[in-house]
Amino acid sequence: MFGLSRQVYYRRIRATNSRKTRAQEVIDLIVPIRRRMPRIGTRKLYFLLKPKLELLGIGRDKLFAIMKANHLEVKPERSYRVTTFSHHRFRKHKDLVNGLFITRPEQVWVSDITYMQSGVGHHYLALVTDAYSKKIVGYDLSNSLQTEGVLRAMKMAIKTRKYQQSVLIHHSDRGLQYCSNEYQRLLSNHKITCSMTTDSDPYSNAIAERVNGIIKNEFCIEKYKVDLITQQKIVSETIAIYNDERPHYSCSYLTPNQMHCQSKLPIKTYKNKKGSRNVPATFKKTTFIL
Numbered sequence: 001m002f003g004l005s006r007q008v009y010y011r012r013i014r015a016t017n018s019r020k021t022r023a024q025e026v027i028d029l030i031v032p033i034r035r036r037m038p039r040i041g042t043r044k045l046y047f048l049l050k051p052k053l054e055l056l057g058i059g060r061d062k063l064f065a066i067m068k069a070n071h072l073e074v075k076p077e078r079s080y081r082v083t084t085f086s087h088h089r090f091r092k093h094k095d096l097v098n099g100l101f102i103t104r105p106e107q108v109w110v111s112d113i114t115y116m117q118s119g120v121g122h123h124y125l126a127l128v129t130d131a132y133s134k135k136i137v138g139y140d141l142s143n144s145l146q147t148e149g150v151l152r153a154m155k156m157a158i159k160t161r162k163y164q165q166s167v168l169i170h171h172s173d174r175g176l177q178y179c180s181n182e183y184q185r186l187l188s189n190h191k192i193t194c195s196m197t198t199d200s201d202p203y204s205n206a207i208a209e210r211v212n213g214i215i216k217n218e219f220c221i222e223k224y225k226v227d228l229i230t231q232q233k234i235v236s237e238t239i240a241i242y243n244d245e246r247p248h249y250s251c252s253y254l255t256p257n258q259m260h261c262q263s264k265l266p267i268k269t270y271k272n273k274k275g276s277r278n279v280p281a282t283f284k285k286t287t288f289i290l
Contacts, residue, residue, distance in 0.1 A: 022056055023066045029053075030072065036241055039074045039218040042067055044246070047253050074218075092174045095204070096195035097131075104263040105132045106163045109192075111172040112208035113150065114215075116141070117222050118231055125235065126153040129211045131171070132267065134248050135256035136211065136239050137161070141232045150177045151186060158190055162260065171195040173205055215242065 029049050033040065045067075046053065046060050053063060067073050097108055108131035116123045126149045128138035138157030142149040154170075170192045172178040178196070187194050197204035216222055219238045224231065243256045250268040251259040259265065 022058065023070070025056060026053070026058055026063065026066050027070060027072070030067070034072075037218065037246055038220045040246065041074055043249070044253075047247055092179060093194045093196045095171075095198045096169055096193065097171045098198075098204075100169075102132045102267055104163075104166070105130055105135075105260045106161065106166050106168055107132055108169045108171055108195075109137065109157065110205055110208040111150065111154070111170065111178065112205060112212055113145065113175065113177065114212040116216065116231070118225060118228070120225075120227050123228060123231060124149060125212075125215070126150045126177075127208065127211060127215070128153050128157040129208055130256075130260060131207050132263075133256050133260035134207070134211065134251060135243055135260045136215075139235065139239055141228070141235050143228055145177065147177045147180045147182055151182060154183070154186055158186075167193070169193045169195050171197075171205065172208075173197050214246075215239065 029052055030045060033045060033048060042064055043060075046063050049063075053059070058066070100108070102108055109128050110131050111126070111128045113124055113126050116125050121143065123141055123143050124145055126140045126142075127136055129136050137160060138153040138155070140149045140152040140156070142152075168191075170187055172195075174196050177183060184194065215235075215238060219242070221231075221234055221238055224234055226234070245255060247253040247255055248259070252265050252268065254265070
């Protein structure tokens with residue numbers, strides 16, 4: 001009646017059921033990872049699941065198609081809140097990292113403060129990140145923009161420093177907290193050279209801005225409407241997962257902790273609107289993906 005034989009009809013039903021079964025098996029692999037890293041991208045999922053996906057006969061493009069059909073793609077979320085006050089009396093330092101090639105861990109640390117919404121007001125997360133490995137080496141969550149928060153984050157980074165004898169540059173914006181006498185004294189006491197952005201362009205401290213976005217948006221920690229103490233525990237667990245489990249494209253898909261334990265791999269380079277430049281993904285005005 002429909003121009004199909006009985007054999008073709010039932011073969012098509014079996015093929016459809018088989019595709020649905022494989023798709024469900026793929027989703028079952030994705031869900032546990034997405035519980036720990038709610039907005040991790042498809043390429044990183046493919047890297048983490050590649051051996052299991054190959055057993056199912058699923059390639060990268062098929063994984064993209066399955067995730068799109070099941071509404072599992074990550075939609076970008078953009079938001080920007082100003083936390084920098086640079087009109088102050090303290091000394092502002094020169095930019096020492098613009099164009100600098102990052103070739104090893106603990107060559108450059110980048111610092112920044114990001115705003116976080118909570119159920120009882122708002123909090124501020126101070127991060128110190130290694131520019132080579134993208135490892136978060138120090139952090140602090142508090143309910144104010146006082147200098148004490150960035151001091152606690154920096155002290156944590158210094159305490160856990162792995163390469164004590166290496167020359168280290170600290171790069172940040174020109175915010176009051178980083179220019180303060182207390183913070184500069186801490187850097188000086190530990191022989192850390194200070195570098196600062198020359199303008200308010202977020203690309204001037206691109207790595208710090210990107211890591212801020214990963215922690216806040218990819219792990220969805222702002223959705224938890226909790227008090228400060230609970231939020232601090234959530235942030236601590238999130239950063240542990242970020243450092244230990246999340247692969248980075250710019251680190252050849254190593255985790256930050258894995259990248260931090262070696263210095264042989266170069267940082268990935270990226271393309272921008274003017275073409276490819278042989279520069280690391282550090283402080284140039286380039287389009288980048290971690």
